[in-house]
Amino acid sequence: MESHFSPGYVQNLLQSLKSSKIYTDLHNAAQTEVSKTSVRVSELKKGVQSGLAASGWEKKLRNEIYQYLLSHPVSSHPQATPAEHLKEPLLYLRKAQQAWEKRILKSLNSMCTELNIPLARKRPEKEQKELAGRWTELGIDGPDLTQIRPVYAPKDFLEVIMCLQNPNYNAGDSSGTYTLWGLVQLPLKLSSINRLRLLYSDMAINQCQTGVDDSSDIPADMFDSDRVKLGKKVLQAEHSPIAQEYAKKGCPVSLREDLWSQILGINVDEFDVLYYEQLKANVIAHDLLVDSLLYKDVKLTATNDDQYFVFEDFLYQILLPFTRDTEVLSHFARNSASPPKSYIRGKLGDENFSVVYPPNGVIPFHGFAMYVAPLCYLYKDPVKLYYAFRAIYTRFFFRLHSISSHPQGIVCLSLLFENLLQTHEAELFFYLKSVGCQPLKIAFKWLVRAFSGYLSSDQVLLLWDRILAYNSLEILSVLAVSIFSFRKTNLLKVQSYNAAEAVLADLTTLQVIPLIQLSLFSK
Amino acid sequence: MSGKQAARLKYACDMDKSVLLNNFEARGWIPVGPDDDWQFYWANVQSVRNVFSVDSGYRLQDDQVINHFPNHMELTRKDLMVKNIKRYRKELDKDNNPLAEKDDTGRFIHLDFIPHTYTLPADYNLFVEEFRKNPNTTWIMKPSGKARGIGIFLVNKLSQLKKWSRDSKTSNFVPPTSKDTYVISKYIDNPLLIGGKKFDLRLYVLVTTFRPLKCYMYKLGFSRFCTVKYNANVNELDNMFVHLTNVSIQKTGNDYNAVHGGKWTTQNLRLYLESTRGKEITDKLFDEIDWLIVHTLKAVAGVISNDRHCFECYGWDIIIDDNLKPWLIEVNASPSLTSTTSSDRIMKYKLINDVINIVIPPGEQPDVRWNKTAGKENLGNFYVLYDEDLAQSDPVALDPKMKLGTGPVRGGLRETKGRPSPATWK
Numbered sequence: 001m002e003s004h005f006s007p008g009y010v011q012n013l014l015q016s017l018k019s020s021k022i023y024t025d026l027h028n029a030a031q032t033e034v035s036k037t038s039v040r041v042s043e044l045k046k047g048v049q050s051g052l053a054a055s056g057w058e059k060k061l062r063n064e065i066y067q068y069l070l071s072h073p074v075s076s077h078p079q080a081t082p083a084e085h086l087k088e089p090l091l092y093l094r095k096a097q098q099a100w101e102k103r104i105l106k107s108l109n110s111m112c113t114e115l116n117i118p119l120a121r122k123r124p125e126k127e128q129k130e131l132a133g134r135w136t137e138l139g140i141d142g143p144d145l146t147q148i149r150p151v152y153a154p155k156d157f158l159e160v161i162m163c164l165q166n167p168n169y170n171a172g173d174s175s176g177t178y179t180l181w182g183l184v185q186l187p188l189k190l191s192s193i194n195r196l197r198l199l200y201s202d203m204a205i206n207q208c209q210t211g212v213d214d215s216s217d218i219p220a221d222m223f224d225s226d227r228v229k230l231g232k233k234v235l236q237a238e239h240s241p242i243a244q245e246y247a248k249k250g251c252p253v254s255l256r257e258d259l260w261s262q263i264l265g266i267n268v269d270e271f272d273v274l275y276y277e278q279l280k281a282n283v284i285a286h287d288l289l290v291d292s293l294l295y296k297d298v299k300l301t302a303t304n305d306d307q308y309f310v311f312e313d314f315l316y317q318i319l320l321p322f323t324r325d326t327e328v329l330s331h332f333a334r335n336s337a338s339p340p341k342s343y344i345r346g347k348l349g350d351e352n353f354s355v356v357y358p359p360n361g362v363i364p365f366h367g368f369a370m371y372v373a374p375l376c377y378l379y380k381d382p383v384k385l386y387y388a389f390r391a392i393y394t395r396f397f398f399r400l401h402s403i404s405s406h407p408q409g410i411v412c413l414s415l416l417f418e419n420l421l422q423t424h425e426a427e428l429f430f431y432l433k434s435v436g437c438q439p440l441k442i443a444f445k446w447l448v449r450a451f452s453g454y455l456s457s458d459q460v461l462l463l464w465d466r467i468l469a470y471n472s473l474e475i476l477s478v479l480a481v482s483i484f485s486f487r488k489t490n491l492l493k494v495q496s497y498n499a500a501e502a503v504l505a506d507l508t509t510l511q512v513i514p515l516i517q518l519s520l521f522s523k
Numbered sequence: 524m525s526g527k528q529a530a531r532l533k534y535a536c537d538m539d540k541s542v543l544l545n546n547f548e549a550r551g552w553i554p555v556g557p558d559d560d561w562q563f564y565w566a567n568v569q570s571v572r573n574v575f576s577v578d579s580g581y582r583l584q585d586d587q588v589i590n591h592f593p594n595h596m597e598l599t600r601k602d603l604m605v606k607n608i609k610r611y612r613k614e615l616d617k618d619n620n621p622l623a624e625k626d627d628t629g630r631f632i633h634l635d636f637i638p639h640t641y642t643l644p645a646d647y648n649l650f651v652e653e654f655r656k657n658p659n660t661t662w663i664m665k666p667s668g669k670a671r672g673i674g675i676f677l678v679n680k681l682s683q684l685k686k687w688s689r690d691s692k693t694s695n696f697v698p699p700t701s702k703d704t705y706v707i708s709k710y711i712d713n714p715l716l717i718g719g720k721k722f723d724l725r726l727y728v729l730v731t732t733f734r735p736l737k738c739y740m741y742k743l744g745f746s747r748f749c750t751v752k753y754n755a756n757v758n759e760l761d762n763m764f765v766h767l768t769n770v771s772i773q774k775t776g777n778d779y780n781a782v783h784g785g786k787w788t789t790q791n792l793r794l795y796l797e798s799t800r801g802k803e804i805t806d807k808l809f810d811e812i813d814w815l816i817v818h819t820l821k822a823v824a825g826v827i828s829n830d831r832h833c834f835e836c837y838g839w840d841i842i843i844d845d846n847l848k849p850w851l852i853e854v855n856a857s858p859s860l861t862s863t864t865s866s867d868r869i870m871k872y873k874l875i876n877d878v879i880n881i882v883i884p885p886g887e888q889p890d891v892r893w894n895k896t897a898g899k900e901n902l903g904n905f906y907v908l909y910d911e912d913l914a915q916s917d918p919v920a921l922d923p924k925m926k927l928g929t930g931p932v933r934g935g936l937r938e939t940k941g942r943p944s945p946a947t948w949k
Contacts, residue, residue: 136719228802253794254802306783306866307791310718310748376718377791380799458794 005074013068021271022064029057056238063240067265070471071395073334088336090405092166097336097403100160104363105340107151112289115147119342119357120288128284135280138316139303148296150366154448157365157401158183158441161411164403181429182418183440188405190416191474193423197520199470200478202248203513205521210250211462211513224252231255240265247469250462250513257378263468264391268384276383279321282359290358294319298369307457311376318372318386319364322393328360331394336404337361362398367445370452371397374460392464396473400448408473413447414440417477421484424519428488437497442504443480450476456508463512479512482519486510530888535561537570540860542871546879562889563879564589568856575830583832586889588882591856592733592833598823599837599856601706602642602667608634611822622818636815636851639709642667643684650707654681661710665853668704677710711850715843717795722748722787724841724849727858728816728908729878731834731895733824735911739881739897740813742904743870746787784863800847808847815841815851817909831891834882836874877903 005013017023030048033039033055039047052058088094112119123131134140162183169187191199203209214224227249234246235258243262251259261267283291298315302308322328332339339361344353372389379385399409406412418440421429432439445454450467452460466475484491487503494500534547535557543565547554555561557570566574566589574581575593583589597603612634615623624632641650643664654662664684666674678684684707714721727741796805816839838858842850860875862868881897883889896912907913 252802253797254805256798304782306786306788306864309783309785310720310787313719377795378798457791461794461798 009072009074012072013065016068016072017064020064022061026052026057026061029055059238063238063262063265066240071331071334083333086334087332087338088404088406090166092168093164093403093405093411094336096160096164098338100157100403101337101340104151108289108340108363111149111151117289117292120286123285123287131284135284135317137313138320139298139312142295142299143292145292145296145299148292150297150300151293151363153366154445155441157410157448158414158444161403161414164411180418181422181433182415183438184411184415184418186411186415188412188415189407190412190419191407193420193520196474196478199472200466200475200516200520203466203517203520205517207249209513209517210252210465211459211511212517214250214252228252228255231259235259235262238262244469244471247465251465253458253461256461256465260378260388260468261384264388264395266384266387266391268381268387272387273383276321276386279324280317282324283320288323288358290323290364291320293364294323294369297364297366301367301453302369302373305373305453308370308373308376308453311373314376314382314385315369315372317382318389319369321386322390323358323360323362323364325360325390326356328362328390328394329356331398332361335398335402336406336409337398337402365401367449367453370449374452374457374464377457377461392468396467397450399473400450410447413473413477414444416474417443417447417480420477420481424481425485425488428484428491431492432494432500435495435497435500437494437500439484441497442501443484446480446483446507447476451479451507451512454507455510455512459510459512466516475516478519479516482515483507483510485519486515530883530886532562532883532889533560534563534565535559536565537567538565538860542860542862542868542875545872546875549876550879562586562588563883566590568595583830583891585891587832588834588889588891589832590834590836592730592835593828593830595827595835595856597826598819598854600667601640601665601853602704604819604823604854605637605640605642605706607822607826608637608819611818633814634818636811636818636849637708638711638850641707643705643707645704647684651681661712662707663710664705664707666705678707711842711844713845715845715847717748717792720748722746723852724789724792724812724839724843725858726789726812726816726839726841727836727874728820728839729834729836729881729905730820731882731897732831733820733827733829735915736817736820736824737895737897737910737912738817738820738908739902739905740816740908741874741877742789742906743873744789745870746789746792748785748787782864784867786864786867796847804847808843808849812841812849813908815849819851819854820909834878836878873904877901877905881905 029052033048033051034044036051039051084094088097108119111117164184164186166186208223208227210227213222214220214227218224231246231252232255234242235255237243240262243259247259247263295316298312298319302315303312329339339356340363341354342357343350344355371393372385375385375389375392379388396408399406400413401410403409403411418429421439429439450460450473451463455463463475463479467473483504490503491500494503532550532552533555534552535555536543536547537557547563552563557564557566564570564574564587568591571589571591571593573579574583574589597607612623612631615634616625622633626632639653641647641653643650654660659679661677661679664676664678676683724744724746726744729739729741731737731739793805793809796808835856836858838855840852840855842852844850860871862871880901880903884898884901894912896910897907
């Protein structure tokens with residue numbers, strides 16, 4: 001069978017499968033098959049294979065491989081791609097990301113020294129017991145947060161992006177006539193509007209969608225009840241690609257949890273529960289400075305949000321173990337970022353005494369907790385919620401806060417937003433620029449947070465349906481453009497940046513799917 | 524009815540609340556005193572007592588509307604409400620009405636929406652009997668006539684009720700006035716918890732007439748969350764922050780947040796329940812809440828004096844247990860119009876706006892002789908919960924009338940088991 005996967009790729013895939021749990025499970029299942037009396041020795045292989053297929057193992061294996069394919073894209077050169085190119089092929093962006101990371105780490109370290117808090121400390125026995133006792137109510141009596149500040153906020157990150165420049169690029173345009181209007185001045189490869197239309201063709205106006213055609217004033221039998229019936233069938237098939245295909249038109253509310261679990265390949269069994277308990281034990285045993293950062297973040301964002309405040313305690317139960325989870329480190333192979341290193345006291349620079357800090361390599365920023373918050377509407381079990389968040393983060397959201405040339409990275413999403421706006425709403429963009437308002441300054445925070453906390457909760461979930469289904473974050477840029485389009489009349493009347501911000505301050509009344517449809521398919 | 528000229532009505536208002544006054548000013552209405560010739564009076568309950576008292580000799584004109592029914596306490600006092608509901612159930616049971624269907628243990632299937640309740644001191648002995656049968660249960664004591672969580676406490680030992688015990692040894696027993704009565708109800712110790720926290724629902728229902736019954740449900744109700752984790756531990760019984768969801772009590776807690784005020788919209792509640800529990804059970808819950816309200820209103824419809832000058836906007840407090848069953852806690856005649864957050868203010872402003880539009884069709888002079896059937900265009904964020912006139916004239920149309928505000932219309936697909944045809948309701 002001819003495939004476009006190089007032998008090296010297949011090799012890696014097999015290796016990854018062999019070292020994962022499904023290998024042992026299949027092994028055990030095969031043993032069970034062999035011991036069945038219906039299998040004949042002369043046809044051992046065929047008998048075991050058909051037995052495994054019949055008991056659903058082929059499906060599980062397929063799903064596992066599918067998840068691998070989604071998270072390990074085929075690299076440009078099958079044999080000789082160096083590891084750092086997998087992370088980020090362009091040198092200047094690699095360097096920029098490293099410089100940014102150095103800054104973050106420096107900021108973290110200086111906060112440590114200023115406030116005289118260790119990066120990590122072991123909790124005394126008594127404190128451990130006390131924490132374990134109130135694990136489900138961590139929102140009360142948290143650490144003293146008055147001195148803690150977030151390490152950085154999206155606007156700090158935007159300033160770094162604004163200054164990025166490709167040293168090899170000379171537009172031959174010293175007068176600046178042909179420069180792009182926006183803040184991001186980089187020659188990066190982006191999707192054109194036509195390519196986006198093709199990609200999102202299942203969202204076209206002539207196709208019924210969840211989020212448009214299932215509202216209460218439309219009779220259920222026109223779309224909704226059939227959609228739910230089909231959804232239930234899809235769930236029974238237990239096949240990730242099918243679930244993903246189904247989700248392209250949105251997930252009905254009651255089926256969303258199961259559909260997302262299938263798309264993300266989440267199957268919580270007792271080993272997963274044990275692993276989570278282990279992470280929890282790690283949180284109880286040691287107190288990290290990052291914990292205080294996360295506490296502060298939750299208190300600043302979700303606790304003040306009238307859609308998510310209810311779930312405050314769940315957020316701690318997800319975010320704190322997340323920082324201890326070293327399995328997250330594997331995603332750095334395809335992330336332009338690298339896990340920050342810290343050194344044992346007195347051994348600075350000695351690689352033998354370096355540890356990754358925090359253990360999962362992710363330093364949270366202001367608004368990080370909002371990646372978890374919308375998921376709380378779907379998963380009422382903290383363990384399942386944990387794995388769902390981890391899967392979504394390591395598949396998608398990590399791209400929203402690191403510098404890279406990846407078409408779904410935040411740099412390209414910002415550039416895509418500005419390009420689309422300049423091309424399709426030139427009058428608006430030019431007008432806003434002339435009153436001192438760069439649209440990206442307002443839209444950036446929406447993109448970094450994937451709109452969590454800005455749209456109303458049901459709309460965020462409808463949007464994230466599409467992110468999972470089309471396996472792309474580009475829809476965020478499209479939505480941002482459509483919001484500017486939608487409020488164009490008011491925006492064309494503003495006289496200052498603050499006025500523009502006020503027009504776009506409250507997005508909670510917006511219906512995202514019709515907006516995206518208008519933007520993509522009606523010009 | 525007079526023509527549709529811009530009606531600048533004269534209003535009287537006992538309460539200095541912005542959500543009221545802003546609505547009146549927006550309509551260009553003229554403020555007058557309660558003793559003047561008002562056409563619309565938003566009164567507090569004491570003034571209403573005066574207006575309708577036999578001694579006052581007050582006679583309301585045909586163009587005067589007031590916002591309370593004279594004897595609303597039949598619904599809004601906890602002891603009277605319970606008495607009326609119990610009587611209603613008994614009547615339906617006697618008539619062998621399918622609504623009064625009971626299960627094998629003798630519990631009502633469709634009418635079991637108030638927890639086991641006794642009035643004290645009148646039913647003290649009955650209560651003791653019940654308590655001795657299940658000594659490990661918790662009960663909640665509430666003063667009949669108070670509001671906002673005042674005077675409520677939890678009981679799990681008979682000794683906590685010493686003062687009600689009619690021991691003949693205490694010869695200085697003084698019969699309590701009706702002001703001192705309490706109701707004691709079985710405490711719902713398995714409330715539905717979200718994020719580990721207990722909450723209750725506050726829903727607004729507008730009633731424009733009781734006979735025939737016309738009531739409207741406001742779509743933008745909200746849930747009130749306790750700021751502290753729910754803890755069923757007996758030692759926490761005294762911690763009011765855990766058990767009582769009244770905002771006036773939660774407000775004084777350490778963790779009270781003034782940005783959202785511990786309030787969640789009903790839309791978010793629905794989204795959460797549908798996502799985590801499924802559509803059918805969630806629809807059933809909201810359906811049962813609608814029916815619970817209609818039954819309660821039906822229960823008091825016979826005893827409320829149906830003065831046609833009156834309308835009333837009630838605040839219903841409902842708690843949901845973890846089997847997704849709703850329980851009626853109480854009905855408030857004067858739901859708070861103070862706004863705790865900005866979204867709260869907007870919601871209450873819209874509420875009053877829609878109430879006024881239903882009670883006095885916009886642009887018209889009030890005329891209490893009209894049939895009080897509100898036009899669809901004036902409902903705003905209300906939906907028709909039950910309209911006895913329309914139900915009587917068109918039995919089939921009863922189903923679409925009960926459609927839930929936020930779910931899809933289900934046309935004729937609703938099962939009618941247990942719901943009687945309108946003709947059997949008086």
